Amino acid sequence: MRTDAYAGGVYVLIQFGHNDQPGKPGRSTDLASEFPDNLRRYVREVRAAGAVPVLLTPLTRRQFADGVLVDDLAPWADATRKVAAELDVPLVDLHARSVAAVQGMGPVQAMRLAQARPLPEQVSAAQGGTTIGAAPAASAGAAATPPQNNAATEPMGTPKAAFDYTHLGREGADFFAAIVADELARQVPALRRNLLP
Numbered sequence: 001m002r003t004d005a006y007a008g009g010v011y012v013l014i015q016f017g018h019n020d021q022p023g024k025p026g027r028s029t030d031l032a033s034e035f036p037d038n039l040r041r042y043v044r045e046v047r048a049a050g051a052v053p054v055l056l057t058p059l060t061r062r063q064f065a066d067g068v069l070v071d072d073l074a075p076w077a078d079a080t081r082k083v084a085a086e087l088d089v090p091l092v093d094l095h096a097r098s099v100a101a102v103q104g105m106g107p108v109q110a111m112r113l114a115q116a117r118p119l120p121e122q123v124s125a126a127q128g129g130t131t132i133g134a135a136p137a138a139s140a141g142a143a144a145t146p147p148q149n150n151a152a153t154e155p156m157g158t159p160k161a162a163f164d165y166t167h168l169g170r171e172g173a174d175f176f177a178a179i180v181a182d183e184l185a186r187q188v189p190a191l192r193r194n195l196l197p
Contacts, residue, residue, distance in 0.1 A: 009050075009051065009052055010050070010052065011052045011053075011054055011188065011191065012046045012052070012053050012054065013054050013056055013092070013184075014039065014046070014053055014054065014055050014056065015055070015056035015057070015058060015059075015080075015094070016035070016038070016058065016076070016080075017057070017058030017073050017076035017077065017080070018059075018061075018166060020035050020076060021072070021073070031075055031076065035076065035079055036079050036082065036083050039055065039083040040083055040086075040087065043055070043083070043087050043089055052188075053090075054090045054091070054092060054184065054187070054188060055080050055083065055084045055089050055090070055091050055092070056080070056091075056092040056093075056094050056180070057076075057077035057080045057081065057091070057092070057093050057094050057096065058073045058077055058080070058094070058095055059073075059094050059095065059098050059176060060073060060095060060099045060102055061073065061166050062102050062110040062111070062113065062114070062165045062166075063133065063165045064107040064110075064126065064129060064130055065129075065130050065131075066129050066130060067106070067129035067130075068103070069099060069102055069103045071099055073095060074095070077093075077095035077096070080095075081093070090187045090188050091187060092180060092183040092184050092187055093183065094176070094179060094180060094183065097179045097183060098176060098179065101175075101179070107126035107127075107129060107130070107131055108123065108127055110126075111123065111126060111163075112171055112172075113169065113172030113175060113176075114163050114164065114165070114167065114168065114169055115162075115163070115164075115168060115169035115172070116161055116162050116163040118163045119163065122163060133165075181195040181196065182196070
């Protein structure tokens with residue numbers, strides 16, 4: 001698809017993954033079939049409506065084990081990349097950029113991106129390199145297990161404004177929005193003039 005042909009068109013950004021993981025009753029999806037099938041359907045529906053779909057890989061969580069970022073959303077990012085390639089859809093790889101950025105910050109600095117301040121015990125744990133609730137670092141090649149009980153942390157239908165390693169506050173939103181704008185300008189050149197000065 002030539003995205004530059006749609007300079008005045010409507011673009012729809014599609015990003016899922018966090019709530020698709022197991023542990024979210026009524027929201028989790030099967031990674032092998034249901035998740036990619038849903039992405040394909042969203043792309044078809046956006047195109048049928050005359051708009052341009054853009055897939056985004058999921059933003060990383062900010063949990064660490066032994067000083068290493070726990071990348072529990074990598075399989076969902078990979079599935080999104082595959083659907084983007086299969087359907088010739090522009091892809092903003094927010095996952096890759098956010099993993100690199102958060103790993104570079106480390107566990108303590110990454111806490112500033114949350115929507116609320118961490119508790120002293122959370123800061124203390126991060127100073128030791130492992131965030132509270134994080135599983136021990138997986139051995140090379142082993143699949144990471146989701147370290148946070150997502151269903152307990154964010155009950156369905158319950159808004160929350162507490163510290164966690166997933167949701168963003170103002171500083172985090174601004175930080176990652178800049179990354180999305182930069183990547184979107186690269187992947188959809190027709191939008192560049194609307195995104196970057």
